[in-house]
Amino acid sequence: MAQNILFLAHVSEAGSTLPKISYEVLGAALKLRQQTGARLTLGLIGANVEAAAETIAGCGAERILAVTGPDFATSRYASDAAAAEALCRAAAADLILAPATSRFIRVLAGVAHRLNGCVDTHVTSLDVVSGEMCATRWYYRQRIEGVIRRDARPWIVLLESGCGVPWAGVAAKATIEEIPVTLPEAGRRTVVTGIRAPMSDAQTIRPDAGLLFVAGAGWTKKQADGKPHVDQAETLILDFLRVSGASLGGSKSLVDQSGESQAVLHFMTHLNQVGQTGSTPRHPKGLSTCCHGEEPHVVGWRFINERRAVNLDPNCGWARGKADVLYVADAFEVMAKLNALFRQSDGGQHSHETVDQLA
Numbered sequence: 001m002a003q004n005i006l007f008l009a010h011v012s013e014a015g016s017t018l019p020k021i022s023y024e025v026l027g028a029a030l031k032l033r034q035q036t037g038a039r040l041t042l043g044l045i046g047a048n049v050e051a052a053a054e055t056i057a058g059c060g061a062e063r064i065l066a067v068t069g070p071d072f073a074t075s076r077y078a079s080d081a082a083a084a085e086a087l088c089r090a091a092a093a094d095l096i097l098a099p100a101t102s103r104f105i106r107v108l109a110g111v112a113h114r115l116n117g118c119v120d121t122h123v124t125s126l127d128v129v130s131g132e133m134c135a136t137r138w139y140y141r142q143r144i145e146g147v148i149r150r151d152a153r154p155w156i157v158l159l160e161s162g163c164g165v166p167w168a169g170v171a172a173k174a175t176i177e178e179i180p181v182t183l184p185e186a187g188r189r190t191v192v193t194g195i196r197a198p199m200s201d202a203q204t205i206r207p208d209a210g211l212l213f214v215a216g217a218g219w220t221k222k223q224a225d226g227k228p229h230v231d232q233a234e235t236l237i238l239d240f241l242r243v244s245g246a247s248l249g250g251s252k253s254l255v256d257q258s259g260e261s262q263a264v265l266h267f268m269t270h271l272n273q274v275g276q277t278g279s280t281p282r283h284p285k286g287l288s289t290c291c292h293g294e295e296p297h298v299v300g301w302r303f304i305n306e307r308r309a310v311n312l313d314p315n316c317g318w319a320r321g322k323a324d325v326l327y328v329a330d331a332f333e334v335m336a337k338l339n340a341l342f343r344q345s346d347g348g349q350h351s352h353e354t355v356d357q358l359a
């Protein structure tokens with residue numbers, strides 16, 4: 001059982017807050033503190049953590065520790081590992097909870113090794129069961145849920161996003177204890193000179209989106225006039241992503257087409273593939289279009305709470321209990337009308353209601 005829990009986080013790129021997932025991890029840390037009676041320390045890393053610390057200072061943790069300074073502004077293995085190690089030691093933590101951000105995923109296994117402890121990644125929940133701390137995570141493409149107990153301490157646990165209730169208390173003044181970390185010269189060898197990333201609206205995979213929009217191979221097949229309309233499909237789908245803010249998924253048949261020299265949607269890659277051999281994204285709602293809804297695809301929808309599909313075929317897989325609502329309709333027509341309605345309305349969270357208007 002834990003005596004000292006450390007909630008470990010780094011500031012967001014904007015610098016004034018923590019990455020969204022951190023607030024879920026803090027919610028989990030507070031729940032565990034209540035269950036175990038352990039002390040809770042907050043440990044923060046960043047160039048300047050004051051503003052971010054204030055967003056969580058009201059949670060009632062015993063201490064707030066920080067490693068700060070220009071050396072800790074951006075993601076870099078040497079400085080992040082040194083900072084995380086120093087915070088874990090200063091808090092005398094036996095359980096360390098951290099968000100599974102890319103910045104932490106690359107560094108915390110090494111920190112666990114330096115502390116002679118252990119680490120678990122992709123954890124979805126942490127609970128006390130029969131007096132023992134248990135972490136859960138999924139294996140084998142989200143089909144088997146494993147429960148992990150560890151004797152080794154300290155135990156670093158990286159929690160996945162979208163699995164817990166975020167802490168949402170009010171901001172408060174933060175009293176921060178600075179933990180000094182002196183980097184060796186070799187720790188400064190890597191210098192981040194800037195970040196090159198696609199525009200956020202060019203990024204089609206959006207884990208925080210309220211809606212998953214799935215395109216299937218039907219978008220590239222011959223339509224009623226005997227011809228494919230791939231250009232039109234591209235425009236309709238990109239317009240929808242723009243107005244709705246949805247995340248884009250694809251069926252295997254569609255994403256495989258580029259390798260088969262067939263007509264393709266240019267923005268669709270294997271990263272978009274949802275299903276048994278693809279991803280299992282988490283979104284409150286999903287809308288499938290021109291996709292048959294076969295089992296190997298739909299198995300990737302297990303964390304989509306409300307499912308709707310548009311298909312010409314009333315006998316498609318979605319009709320067999322896999323979707324809450326199946327619209328038997330031409331997706332080209334539906335999406336054109338949907339986009340027009342979106343432009344008139346407030347967009348965002350209302351895509352299912354907007355589809356309903358068309359039904």
Ligand SMILES: Cc1cc2nc3c(=O)[nH]c(=O)nc-3n(C[C@H](O)[C@H](O)[C@H](O)COP(=O)(O)OP(=O)(O)OC[C@H]3O[C@@H](n4cnc5c(N)ncnc54)[C@H](O)[C@@H]3O)c2cc1C
Pocket residue numbers: 215216217218219221223250251252253254273274275276277278279289290291292293294295296297300310311312313316329330331332
């Ligand atoms: C081991 C294994 C692993 C697999 N893993 C995955 C996986 O991870 N993900 C995955 O997706 N698949 C996977 N598959 C493949 C899967 O079984 C299906 O073959 C695939 O999902 C079919 O893709 P689709 O529905 O887009 O294409 P199709 O089966 O070709 O269906 C196209 C659909 O579009 C509809 N349509 C056409 N035009 C229109 C229109 N104008 N309006 C509305 N509807 C229209 C048609 O009615 C049809 O239902 C796997 C298969 C195997 C064997």
